[in-house]
Amino acid sequence: MALGEKMSGGFFVGIDVGSASVRAGIFDATGQRLAFAVRPIAQFHPRPLYVEQSSADIWAQTCAVVKEAVVKAAIDPAGIGAIGVDATCSLVAVGAGGEPVSVAEDGAPENDIIMWMDHRAAVQTKAINATHDKALAYVGGEVSIEMELPKVLWLKQQFPERYAATWRFFDLADYLVWRLCDADVASVCTLTCKWNYLAHENRFSETLLTAVGLADILDKVPPRVLPLGDAAGRLSVAAAAQLGLPAGVVIAGGIIDAHAGGLALVSTMPQGSLAIIVGTSNCHMVVSPEAVMVPGVWGPYFGAMLPGYWLNEGGQSAAGALLDWTLRQSDAWPALEAQAENEKRNVYAVLNDWLADLESREKWPTANLHVLGDHHGNRSPRANPAARGVVVGLMLEQGKDALARLYLATLQALAYGTRHIIESMNAAGHRIERIVMCGGGTKNPYWLRENADATGCEIQLVSEEDAVTLGAALLGAVASGAFATLPAAAAQMVRPGGSAAARPQTKAFHDAKYGVYLQLYQDMERARSAMAAWN
Numbered sequence: 001m002a003l004g005e006k007m008s009g010g011f012f013v014g015i016d017v018g019s020a021s022v023r024a025g026i027f028d029a030t031g032q033r034l035a036f037a038v039r040p041i042a043q044f045h046p047r048p049l050y051v052e053q054s055s056a057d058i059w060a061q062t063c064a065v066v067k068e069a070v071v072k073a074a075i076d077p078a079g080i081g082a083i084g085v086d087a088t089c090s091l092v093a094v095g096a097g098g099e100p101v102s103v104a105e106d107g108a109p110e111n112d113i114i115m116w117m118d119h120r121a122a123v124q125t126k127a128i129n130a131t132h133d134k135a136l137a138y139v140g141g142e143v144s145i146e147m148e149l150p151k152v153l154w155l156k157q158q159f160p161e162r163y164a165a166t167w168r169f170f171d172l173a174d175y176l177v178w179r180l181c182d183a184d185v186a187s188v189c190t191l192t193c194k195w196n197y198l199a200h201e202n203r204f205s206e207t208l209l210t211a212v213g214l215a216d217i218l219d220k221v222p223p224r225v226l227p228l229g230d231a232a233g234r235l236s237v238a239a240a241a242q243l244g245l246p247a248g249v250v251i252a253g254g255i256i257d258a259h260a261g262g263l264a265l266v267s268t269m270p271q272g273s274l275a276i277i278v279g280t281s282n283c284h285m286v287v288s289p290e291a292v293m294v295p296g297v298w299g300p301y302f303g304a305m306l307p308g309y310w311l312n313e314g315g316q317s318a319a320g321a322l323l324d325w326t327l328r329q330s331d332a333w334p335a336l337e338a339q340a341e342n343e344k345r346n347v348y349a350v351l352n353d354w355l356a357d358l359e360s361r362e363k364w365p366t367a368n369l370h371v372l373g374d375h376h377g378n379r380s381p382r383a384n385p386a387a388r389g390v391v392v393g394l395m396l397e398q399g400k401d402a403l404a405r406l407y408l409a410t411l412q413a414l415a416y417g418t419r420h421i422i423e424s425m426n427a428a429g430h431r432i433e434r435i436v437m438c439g440g441g442t443k444n445p446y447w448l449r450e451n452a453d454a455t456g457c458e459i460q461l462v463s464e465e466d467a468v469t470l471g472a473a474l475l476g477a478v479a480s481g482a483f484a485t486l487p488a489a490a491a492q493m494v495r496p497g498g499s500a501a502a503r504p505q506t507k508a509f510h511d512a513k514y515g516v517y518l519q520l521y522q523d524m525e526r527a528r529s530a531m532a533a534w535n
Helices: 055-073 122-129 134-138 148-158 160-165 172-181 188-194 206-211 215-219 237-243 257-266 320-329 333-343 347-361 399-428 445-455 467-479 486-493 504-534
Strands: 011-017 021-028 033-040 080-087 091-095 166-171 185-187 224-226 231-234 250-252 273-278 282-288 298-302 310-316 370-372 390-392 434-439 459-462 496-500
Touching: 011 055, 011 172, 011 257, 011 467, 021 055, 021 467, 033 055, 055 172, 055 237, 080 172, 080 257, 080 467, 091 148, 091 172, 122 148, 134 206, 134 298, 148 160, 148 166, 160 166, 166 172, 166 185, 166 188, 172 185, 172 188, 172 231, 172 237, 172 250, 185 188, 188 224, 188 298, 206 215, 250 467, 257 273, 257 282, 257 310, 257 434, 257 467, 257 486, 273 399, 282 399, 310 399, 320 333, 320 399, 333 347, 333 399, 347 399, 347 445, 370 399, 370 504, 390 504, 399 445, 399 504, 434 445, 434 467, 445 459, 445 496, 445 504, 467 486
Parallel strands: 011 080, 080 250, 185 224, 273 434, 434 459
Antiparallel strands: 011 021, 021 033, 091 166, 231 250, 273 282, 282 310, 298 310, 370 390, 459 496
């Protein structure tokens, strides 16, 4: 059967590799999820701001979740028509024989991935931005420390022999596609969003690469760039044996995890919709038929999420991670954890009860407690990885109320960060009319409430609780020929869910707190400048 010929299989596998786990979902052509499986993956933190992973570990868990999902679905594996893959935008180094190339300072062989959240390449990021190359206009004016060229340059400068030994630098999604079908290809999504590839001109900026000593990287990245929805190849015999599937299943080109979620959220109503994918970090994505330059916001990227549209991508480097960290700093954390365990409930469900009790006694619990959530830097729109978090208004308060109060203030800080991104996008020319959201945070009614109130926008959801995995399956469905386009696939496979409307009576309160939020950044920068002058 030719690669482009329509497959007879009516089921589609979506593989989603996040920061801490691998997930696989099996969907039919109506978007009904038949099964879902999750396995954890390891992270290595050799020192502050360094975060690494193992491709061997991720591949093993990927195989495990696909096998488990097929068993849970109780379907004949021969009915699988295609596989779509998304992953975090992490850097994988592969040697000439397919063996891992270590990215660890101590040379640990299994550590061959620099995670997206790794901040080791600060010097290299500054060097790339100092070129002021015209290509930087397509990443909001500055390359981010989270992107791939700074990480590659770090490896070349710190360990030139390892750089020389690297046959391919893959974005993680493209690496998994290569493992599945031996296709030496890159997705237009990964290459454009994280490698400074100019998709609208089908080229890299040679002046940028030459200026920083990376002209030879063109020999170390995949030679072919796939549009979204295209097939990369077919499942190899070796990979099929490991996944428990028949060889020959169509493999779609890869996509970044957040962008898979965005694809599911906005494909059927692209203009005016802001997709927010909630997770360890938050991603804010909006598409437009024309290029829009937004200072401090990544893009515009052509065809990087929805074919034919330009993408702007904002984000918050720590979202779910910030909430989890905040809870664990509290003296009330052991009591919260114990109560959740005793009641067999999620800690956030218990904490929401604590917050409801606090709000029953205090109308505005955070009127004098304010948080700036830049604990892991500010991705957008400040584009400042050196930014830091701030908490103002602390009291000698302990216990349940103290934690509930700080939790609410942190939720609000994240919501104000989203408002700041929206205002920046709209000021540049976008007209955001609605927010469509997916991810773990959407299960939390307080997350939805605070985002709606702080932004003044209704929050819309989709019925599939794991829209990212569904987005990966959409790619597989189109690559297999089951649907002609991604919007056509989304029209059949994505269904609307609930919503949360803004409460008008909270507007004045949030306007006042948002002003404080913006001022806290200026206050923090003045403090950093004062200490830098002393040093």
